[in-house]
Amino acid sequence: MTLPLEGVLVVDFSQFLAGPYASLRLQDLGARVIKVENPNQGDLCRRLYLSETMIDGDSTLFHAINRGKESIALDLKSQQGRAQAQQLASQAHVVIQNFRPGIIQRLGLGYDAVRALNPSVVYGSVSGYGHDGPWTDLPGQDLLAQARSGIMWLSGNQNAGPVPVGLPLADLLAGATLAQGVLAGLYKQATRKQGTLVETSLLECIVDAQFELLTTYLNNGNTMPEREAEGSAHAYLAAPYGLYQTSRGALALAMTPLDTLAEALPLPALAAFAVKPQSAFSQRAEIRDLISAHLMTQTAAHWEERLTARRIWCARVLAWPELLDSATFKALDMTSDIGASSESRRLLMKSPLRVDGQRAPAQAQGPALNADCAKITQEFLN
Amino acid sequence: MCDGASGLPLSGLRVLDFAQFLAGPVAAMRLSDLGAEVIKIERPQGGDLCRSMVVNDQVLEGDSLVFHTFNRGKKSVAADLKDLADLAAVKRLIKTADVLIHNFRPGVMERIGLGYQTVKELNPRLVYGGVSGYGTEGPWVKKPGQDLLVQSLSGIAWLNGDASDGPVPTGFAMLDVATAGNLVQGILACLLRRGTTGQGGLVEVDLMTTAVDLTFEQFTCFLNDQNRPPRRHDVGNANPYQPAPYGIYKTADGYMAFAMTPLTVVADLLNTPEIAQFGQDHAFSHLNEIKAIIAKVFVTEPTQHWLGILEPAGVWCAPVLNWVEFVESEGFKAANLVQTLKSESGAEALTTKCPIRIDGQAPSATAVAPTLGRDTQSVFAEVAPQQEA
Numbered sequence: 183m184t185l186p187l188e189g190v191l192v193v194d195f196s197q198f199l200a201g202p203y204a205s206l207r208l209q210d211l212g213a214r215v216i217k218v219e220n221p222n223q224g225d226l227c228r229r230l231y232l233s234e235t236m237i238d239g240d241s242t243l244f245h246a247i248n249r250g251k252e253s254i255a256l257d258l259k260s261q262q263g264r265a266q267a268q269q270l271a272s273q274a275h276v277v278i279q280n281f282r283p284g285i286i287q288r289l290g291l292g293y294d295a296v297r298a299l300n301p302s303v304v305y306g307s308v309s310g311y312g313h314d315g316p317w318t319d320l321p322g323q324d325l326l327a328q329a330r331s332g333i334m335w336l337s338g339n340q341n342a343g344p345v346p347v348g349l350p351l352a353d354l355l356a357g358a359t360l361a362q363g364v365l366a367g368l369y370k371q372a373t374r375k376q377g378t379l380v381e382t383s384l385l386e387c388i389v390d391a392q393f394e395l396l397t398t399y400l401n402n403g404n405t406m407p408e409r410e411a412e413g414s415a416h417a418y419l420a421a422p423y424g425l426y427q428t429s430r431g432a433l434a435l436a437m438t439p440l441d442t443l444a445e446a447l448p449l450p451a452l453a454a455f456a457v458k459p460q461s462a463f464s465q466r467a468e469i470r471d472l473i474s475a476h477l478m479t480q481t482a483a484h485w486e487e488r489l490t491a492r493r494i495w496c497a498r499v500l501a502w503p504e505l506l507d508s509a510t511f512k513a514l515d516m517t518s519d520i521g522a523s524s525e526s527r528r529l530l531m532k533s534p535l536r537v538d539g540q541r542a543p544a545q546a547q548g549p550a551l552n553a554d555c556a557k558i559t560q561e562f563l564n
Numbered sequence: 565m566c567d568g569a570s571g572l573p574l575s576g577l578r579v580l581d582f583a584q585f586l587a588g589p590v591a592a593m594r595l596s597d598l599g600a601e602v603i604k605i606e607r608p609q610g611g612d613l614c615r616s617m618v619v620n621d622q623v624l625e626g627d628s629l630v631f632h633t634f635n636r637g638k639k640s641v642a643a644d645l646k647d648l649a650d651l652a653a654v655k656r657l658i659k660t661a662d663v664l665i666h667n668f669r670p671g672v673m674e675r676i677g678l679g680y681q682t683v684k685e686l687n688p689r690l691v692y693g694g695v696s697g698y699g700t701e702g703p704w705v706k707k708p709g710q711d712l713l714v715q716s717l718s719g720i721a722w723l724n725g726d727a728s729d730g731p732v733p734t735g736f737a738m739l740d741v742a743t744a745g746n747l748v749q750g751i752l753a754c755l756l757r758r759g760t761t762g763q764g765g766l767v768e769v770d771l772m773t774t775a776v777d778l779t780f781e782q783f784t785c786f787l788n789d790q791n792r793p794p795r796r797h798d799v800g801n802a803n804p805y806q807p808a809p810y811g812i813y814k815t816a817d818g819y820m821a822f823a824m825t826p827l828t829v830v831a832d833l834l835n836t837p838e839i840a841q842f843g844q845d846h847a848f849s850h851l852n853e854i855k856a857i858i859a860k861v862f863v864t865e866p867t868q869h870w871l872g873i874l875e876p877a878g879v880w881c882a883p884v885l886n887w888v889e890f891v892e893s894e895g896f897k898a899a900n901l902v903q904t905l906k907s908e909s910g911a912e913a914l915t916t917k918c919p920i921r922i923d924g925q926a927p928s929a930t931a932v933a934p935t936l937g938r939d940t941q942s943v944f945a946e947v948a949p950q951q952e953a
Contacts, residue, residue, distance in 0.1 A: 212753070231807070323823045325811075326880060327882075329812075337725075338735070344884045350803070351778070358745040385899050393916040400891075414735060415733040424733075498717070500717050511772075529784070536750075
């Protein structure tokens, strides 16, 4: 299979998550990614541990994000290191960076400097909060961007405090968004021989993720969404949307007309609420109590089977061990074992998209710091 | 962009959007933001179901406001794909297109006669993008590919909230948004490849794979750590896999977020030597004890007090804002995140912008979503068969 980005060279000056996630996506699509790291310790992410899991001395996290890339260590504060970095950038199709605003320009590797050397370069830049305004110098970290964006008041129940999304959503969406912009830029490079500056930020992407709800808020006289007392899953959607406890396990119910649900459960008392369509939202607490009491009489598995047979949108809430055991997860073929033997099983995740029916494999773990120095020097730096 | 819309990277490309609801149409919107022409193909009766999905009573030009947020600036063609004449016209349109997006369940496009293999014959240069809930194989294929359901099945609901909570879903369609992004990436990559090979391609994404990808850091830890399930923190959980002090803390007048910080620094700034005694090696294994000590300190003073101590020291922290505070903040205003949509009749609505800036500017769109079938005649006229003389 010819991967779509075969022949594309990405020189990646970024570290942590958003930038490296963008270059990972480009790599899965066939690009070659050279990671430029500081000689001291390299990408800070090498030592940023989640839980305490480690692969070959670097954090599992680092391998998850940087698998299959090449690494060269260059000291961008030295004249020689900077000249070599410029040499690399001048030969790249794509340059990616995520320094705080202003720093990359001082290093002589800003968009204008790189474009002077490489006029059709696609230059991708990701920051925390853009480059205007009082927040630009604040650390562009996921949890902090979530905190500022209002997103923490959308999940969890009414009486809970702010509930963050329990994964680095702002970082991941910013990386994915940057990848989209860079790909659009590559299209322009290929068709019109022109370069493009592509910029995004955690803030823009976390706002974009909320677009559906935030647009409603901006146009409804700024009425804040109200989380439900129990099982809250979407502040503006009508009953029965949300999670419900059962006698064993929890059940998710998505948008369903109340009369259909009344018949399927069966729960005749529910039909009274179906008469006036507005009551599904205005009386959602009462409706929820009614459904909740009924669902407590059986297990989530029972309800899932019964309601699915009646074409109602529902699912049992699973934890990861259950997901792993599911035939669907196996069919999706999302993991690669890069371990040398059965004793050294090392599972990494694969690309989330399939091209021409195939998912790109995860070929290797993350590179050791400066692992590819000799090869890259010979190829690009003489 | 000094050269106007034509300078956008995807200007000149035509996208046919057969999808409805969220992930597919959001992907098509992003391609539109980047310069492509997007034509929605909708069923004549009611069109995209999302038109009538009114959230919070918000309506614009007869369609739900939510519909406008991700169908703005598109064209609409009403076509009954079960009607032979309409299907023939749609096939002629496909011959002129660069990209096709659909989110029918596996098998439906094939039954209509618009499956990838058939369409490839009509137009070998076409990039064909399919969105599903759970891929094309396995027992869940027929399950509805809906955001909350996939969050529930993928374990995401056990990453949010605190240890004593039940499952806590993310309160908005995060998987739809992220799946759309993946589809856009695949489509753009195939358009690039087409430049060298002349051939289109098939791009497939699904909500379940996207859910797993979004958790890839944590899931990779889980897979390489004897499959020990994630344990959410007792309080202020923000990521089960992060060590103390990572999380949310109550202050005397609100809440604040506290990100990765070495324990010695925490101990120093909060004047809590007992935290330093845990040692950095125990920041994960003793996270609940450490966080409890920090929580007791933070609650004694207002948020601003703590920011005044922590921010100058370079510590990663932030106040937790709600939308009222966020929208009024200088940071929000400076980032210029909102645009106004204007309908032909003069109605207006505020919505968020494309999160990508191209050559320094976010592509702006002022057009609302089309009324159902608005462009049927003009679009079909363009591909009408030549009349015999």
